Amino acid sequence: MLFHVRMTVKLPTDMPAEQAARLKADERELAQRLQREGTWRHLWRIAGLYANVSVFDVPDAQALHDTLMQLPLYPYMEIEVMALCRHPSSVHADDR
Numbered sequence: 718m719l720f721h722v723r724m725t726v727k728l729p730t731d732m733p734a735e736q737a738a739r740l741k742a743d744e745r746e747l748a749q750r751l752q753r754e755g756t757w758r759h760l761w762r763i764a765g766l767y768a769n770v771s772v773f774d775v776p777d778a779q780a781l782h783d784t785l786m787q788l789p790l791y792p793y794m795e796i797e798v799m800a801l802c803r804h805p806s807s808v809h810a811d812d813r
């Protein structure tokens with residue numbers, strides 16, 4: 718099942734730089750692993766914002782929730798989720 722997810726990162730302005738750098742490095746490592754595994758299908762920066770638009774491929778909403786909660790930056794993100802289903806006019810056979 719595909720989900721469109723928008724994540725907006727809001728790190729506290731008083732967070733020590735080393736802590737922010739560690740969180741971002743850990744986030745990057747997990748994000749790249751999930752992309753290699755096929756769970757995190759798309760990851761796009763929203764131009765001009767510390768935010769992204771992503772597409773996750775997971776079995777259900779619970780699996781998406783569990784995945785998002787694992788993200789190191791989760792406590793510092795606003796997250797909006799939209800469940801996706803196949804568009805009848807789509808020419809992409811692999812849309813799910």
Ligand SMILES: O=C(O)C[C@H]1C=CC(=O)O1
Nearest residue numbers: 726744745748767768769
């Ligand atoms: O930078 C972001 O948009 C937040 C988060 C998502 C992937 C990643 O590496 O960091």
